[in-house]
Amino acid sequence: MSTTPSHDWSPSDTYSFGPPPEPPKKRRAGLAAVIATSLIVGGGAGLGGAAVWDSTHTDAPSTSADPSSNASPIAQSDADAPEGSVEDVAARVLPSVVKIDVTGAEGSGSGSGIILTSDGTILTNNHVVEVAGESGRITVDFADGTTAEATILGTDPLTDTAVIKADGVSDLTAATIGKSANLNVGQEVVAVGSPFGLDATVTSGIVSALNRPVNVGTDESGNSTTYPAIQTDAAINPGNSGGPLVDMNGAVIGINSSIRTAASQSGFEQSASGSIGLGFAIPIDEVMPIVDQMSAGETPTHARLGLQVGGQQDGETEGAPVTQVTPGSTAEQGGLEVGDSITMVDDQRISDADSLVATIRSYRPGDTVKVTWVRNGETQSAEFVLDSDGE
Missing domain, CATH: 2.30.42.10 (PDZ domain)
Known part of the structure; x- marks a missing residue:
């Protein structure tokens, strides 16, 4: 089956191809825009953002204590997170999520991945790793701060999935795989990944819809990459691609893969659009047989x-x-x-x-x-x- 590809969907990854274009002139230089930009540009962004905030607020309170104040600090509890809370889910899932950096002859990109086995088998999106081509480099960053090179075990453009293998690793925390067939609209979910390169980012929301047909393009033979997506309002941004969407038990029920982008006035999509509350994940039930084929070095079938x-x-x-x-x-x-x-x-x-x-x-x-x-x-x-x- 083949269809004309839709252009309303954008893979939730981050790519760079050559020098960035000149930024458009701002009509209004709002503080929020300045701080948001500083967060994206690099490792020193946190300090830069604080410096901007301080320099634009001349009436900032003094650091000396006011002797007439009756305010007292609130004692923060160090109790364990309630079972089934977002905090609890994050603590369980984060060790099983990785950041993936890819470089190849045509550019570079970054995305996320899900650890499947303790010895480094990792599930991600095809569009995350395809930038590597035949001779590119794939690097995986783990939750404990360690890094490893990785090789591709298999790719499947039709489901936009890929399996890679991290080299020389052991004792990793494998993710728990759930059942997407058990999902209901309105159910709470959590997304984990590396939006805009910010690793170990956790967002939460609900299942907004099920079986949403999402067409993100075609393969070399003209077959469409279309899947019955889980729609969620959990914030998914460029770089989240390949990371897990999990239920409140911490089980993976989807692979975050694409976002709906807002169109500009000219009718073209904004290439750097962020989350507008319309994110899409590939249901895990549909792709696990294909993942098993790729992990075994077999050609995926559909x-x-x-x-x-x-x-x-x-x-x-x-x-x-x-x-x-x-x-x-x-x-x-x-x-x-x-x-x-x-x-x-x-x-x-x-x-x-x-x-x-x-x-x-x-x-x-x-x-x-x-x-x-x-x-x-x-x-x-x-x-x-x-x-x-x-x-």
Whole structure:
């Protein structure tokens, strides 16, 4: 299946390609903008931000104590964090999250990763490591401050996942893998990663939606990278890519991968846009079989119906219109024809091409699904055993 790629989604990573462009002239030089910029630019940003704050507040209070004041310091408790709190989840998850720096012939980038095994197998996004190419360098920073070189075990552009292996490490804290199928809209979640290179950053929010079709581009063969995303309002920014989205038990239920960006007045996306409360994670259930294949050095396989779908042909027909059926495929054998419009797969409603691709990607080759479609105004349905793109 292939579709026209959407340009509304932006991978939540950080890349640099050559010198940065000249910054636009500011219409209003607000203090918040100055401090935000200083946080992004480098290691001395914290001190610089404080210096800006002090220099712009001439009425800052004196450091000497006021003898007439009755104020007294509040004693901070050193008690353990309540079980299931964000603080508790962060303490459990942070040791299993890494920062990944990548350099290659075409540029450099940074992202995040999830430790899968104690000897250094790490899950991340394909778009985080693809910058390395054939001869680039991948460096992993661990929570204890140590660093290691890493090599790529496998990549899968269709699900935007990759597995790398850190060299010469042991006794790492592997993440706990949960079940994304158990998620509910409104459920609390926590995101961990390295937004803008700021490692060990924790944000929290809720599951805003489930099975949101997200199309972030195409591979070299024209197949779309589309997945049924977990939508969250937990702040996800460039650099969070590859880091975990976890439930309140600290179990990984998704891989933070993309954000919805705000468009500029010219109609183009802002390349450095930050979180607007629309972040998207790849459900962990859908990709773990592929992760296992990559970890074993195998070529990942994906389920397919054996057809192509396109955009809506008119304003009345719902679903995903079939534009081509592959000879000998399960789609042809099951009776699907060009011009049919697929409206359901099992109990999942299909609204357009992206939702069909995302839904089929959530299955594995050999799974049986019930497909419902409309032909000449009449609804039909049949069961299909999904093909594999590895055949």
